[in-house]
Amino acid sequence: QVQVVESGGGPVQAGGSLRLSCSISGYTFTRGCVGWFRQAPGKEREGIAAIAPGARGTMYDDSLKGRFTLSQDDAKNTVYLQMSNLKPEDTATYYCAAELLVPCNRGWFNKAAEYVYWGQGTQVTVSS
Numbered sequence: 001q002v003q004v005v006e007s008g009g010g011p012v013q014a015g016g017s018l019r020l021s022c023s024i025s026g027y028t029f030t031r032g033c034v035g036w037f038r039q040a041p042g043k044e045r046e047g048i049a050a051i052a053p054g055a056r057g058t059m060y061d062d063s064l065k066g067r068f069t070l071s072q073d074d075a076k077n078t079v080y081l082q083m084s085n086l087k088p089e090d091t092a093t094y095y096c097a098a099e100l101l102v103p104c105n106r107g108w109f110n111k112a113a114e115y116v117y118w119g120q121g122t123q124v125t126v127s128s
Contacts, residue, residue, distance in 0.1 A: 001025075001026050002024065002025065002026040002027050002098065002100065002116075002117045003024070003025045003026060003117075004022060004023075004024050004096050004097065004098055004117050004118060004119035005022070005023045005024075005025075005119055005120075006020060006021065006022050006094065006095065006096045006119040006120065006121060006122040007020070007021045007023070007122055008020040008021045008122060009093075009094060009122030009123045009124045010123070010124070010125070011125045011126075011127065012086055012124070012125070012126055012127075013126070013127055013128075014086060014087055014088055014126055014127065014128050015085060015086065016086050016126075017082070017083060017084040017085075017086065018083050018086065018124060019080055019081065019082045019083070020036070020080065020081040020083065020094055020096075020122060020124075021078055021079075021080055021081075022034060022036070022078060022079045022080070022081070022096030022119065023076065023077060023078045024077050024078070024079075024096075024098055024117070025077065027077060027098060027100055027117075028077075029053035029054065029072065029074045029077060030053070030054045031052075031053070031054040031100070031101060031102075031103060032052070032053065032054070032098060032099050032100040032101055032102065032103065033050055033051070033052050033053075033098070033099045033102060033103055033104035033105075033109065033114075033115070034050065034051050034052075034053060034072075034079045034096065034097070034098050034099075035047055035049065035050035035051075035096070035097045035098075035099075035104070035109055035110070035114075035115055036048050036049045036050065036070075036079075036081050036094060036095070036096055036097075037094070037095045037096075037097060037110075037112060038090075038092035038093065038094045038095065038124075039092055039093050039095070039121075040089075040091060040092040040093075043092075045095070045112055046061070046110065047061065047109060047110025047111060047112065048060065048061045048064060048068065048110070049061065049064070049068055049070050049081060049109075050070075050104040050109035050110070051070045051071075051072060051079055051104065052103040052104040053072055053074070053079070054103060055103060056072065057103070057104060058070045059104060059106050059109050061110060067083065067084050067085045067086075068081060068082065068083050068084075069081075069082040069084075070082075079096065081094070083124070086124075086126045087126060088126045088127065088128045089126075090124060090126050091124060091125050091126045092123075092124060093121040093122070093123050093124075094121060094122050094123075094124055095118060095119055095120075095121045096118070096119045097112070097115035097116075097117060097118045097119070098115060098116065098117040098118075099114055099115045099116055099117075100116065100117070102114075
């Protein structure tokens with residue numbers, strides 16, 4: 001059984017940093033895709049980044065402009081999203097999602113329908 005659990009969210013001041021974690025059990029980091037999404041109040045969920053654990057390939061939404069960085073720890077089956085220079089508009093619930101077989105592709109990495117397993121989300125609140 002696959003379980004996705006996010007952690008690391010919380011309040012932070014503008015300009016600060018946070019590292020979110022996504023731990024996935026029942027999944028081997030040899031293929032597939034792990035994506036990060038966020039949803040702000042009153043807005044649609046948007047895909048922001050993804051990593052193909054097998055190939056260690058990463059991809060990001062262009063709007064992030066290098067502020068967010070993905071990494072993985074195979075021993076812990078965990079993907080990290082390092083967020084820096086945070087802005088109030090980054091305030092949202094952040095979700096991790098997994099597709100176990102198909103490697104990430106820039107054509108779909110930010111599309112929620114392509115992912116099968118989802119975590120419950122972790123709240124990030126950036127104050128000005």
